Amino acid sequence: xxxxxxxxxxxxxxxxxxxxxxxxxxxxxxxxxxxxxxxxxxxxxxxxxxxxxxxxxxxxxxxxxxxxxxxxxxxxxxxxxxxxxxxxxxxxxxxxxxxxxxxxxxxxxxxxxxxxxxxxxxxxxxxxxxxxxxxxxxxxxxxxxxxxxxxxxxxxxxxxxxxxxxxxxxxxxxxxxxxxxxxxxxxxxxxxxxxxxxxxxxxxxxxxxxxxxxxxxxxxxxxxxxxxxxxxxxxxxxxxxxxxxxxxxxxxxxxxxx
Ligand SMILES: N[C@@H](CCC(=O)N[C@@H](CS)C(=O)NCC(=O)O)C(=O)O
Numbered sequence: 001x002x003x004x005x006x007x008x009x010x011x012x013x014x015x016x017x018x019x020x021x022x023x024x025x026x027x028x029x030x031x032x033x034x035x036x037x038x039x040x041x042x043x044x045x046x047x048x049x050x051x052x053x054x055x056x057x058x059x060x061x062x063x064x065x066x067x068x069x070x071x072x073x074x075x076x077x078x079x080x081x082x083x084x085x086x087x088x089x090x091x092x093x094x095x096x097x098x099x100x101x102x103x104x105x106x107x108x109x110x111x112x113x114x115x116x117x118x119x120x121x122x123x124x125x126x127x128x129x130x131x132x133x134x135x136x137x138x139x140x141x142x143x144x145x146x147x148x149x150x151x152x153x154x155x156x157x158x159x160x161x162x163x164x165x166x167x168x169x170x171x172x173x174x175x176x177x178x179x180x181x182x183x184x185x186x187x188x189x190x191x192x193x194x195x196x197x198x199x200x201x202x203x204x205x206x207x208x209x210x211x212x213x214x215x216x217x218x219x220x221x222x223x224x225x226x227x228x229x230x231x232x233x234x235x236x237x238x239x240x241x242x243x244x245x246x247x248x249x250x251x252x253x254x255x256x257x258x
Contacts, residue, residue: 008034117161128219
């Protein structure tokens with residue numbers, strides 16, 4: 001019996017998390033059956049620590065637990081036969097893994113910090129996103145724990161006006177690097193087809209791009225403060241931005257159940 005044939009996997013997420021979207025996109029793209037279990041912030045820790053994890057996403061698949069988005073994608077690719085989101089060719093695979101790691105370590109934290117800096121004052125928008133699909137008692141508790149959640153986010157991600165500014169500068173710089181990479185007319189970041197390098201870029205850039213088809217819970221572009229909207233429109237109007245939007249429209253099929 002292969003891992004694909006055991007009971008459907010469970011993907012533990014927070015509704016608004018972009019690393020969760022990375023894992024969700026990979027499972028959808030590979031058509032690996034799963035059920036999503038979204039939790040509100042803070043309360044997610046009950047579900048993740050029970051499964052030897054901490055942050056989201058966590059994938060529970062049969063007797064196995066994967067507590068990092070990259071480990072989830074690697075596992076899903078392998079049980080789906082391999083050579084799908086990671087090329088079998090060793091040189092291409094190394095290039096894909098290097099880019100994925102850079103996006104995980106840099107792009108993801110910087111888009112998140114800048115987006116939270118814009119959205120933390122927008123309690124209503126944030127609460128709406130954070131409660132989508134979560135158990136009813138978590139949704140009911142969210143207004144009570146919201147001040148604590150906002151403080152924790154601000155302190156743990158070290159959000160200040162200066163750090164948010166540095167983060168968006170870093171995002172612009174990463175986008176410029178992608179613009180240059182795409183400058184030779186290539187359609188994907190590595191090789192001739194879609195890989196986890198493309199997926200990870202598009203998923204972790206989503207908080208600054210508001211792509212149609214983004215499956216994380218997120219406010220609409222029209223609802224957010226004008227300064228956030230203006231920056232998103234500027235980033236959309238780059239080769240890297242257009243590339244991520246194209247990946248959302250062409251490669252983001254499938255759906256999760258929660
Ligand atoms: N390296 C991890 C990062 C995941 C991560 O930072 N998740 C955030 C949400 S986007 C989170 O769970 N934060 C709350 C926590 O750490 O408890 C991965 O790729 O899965």
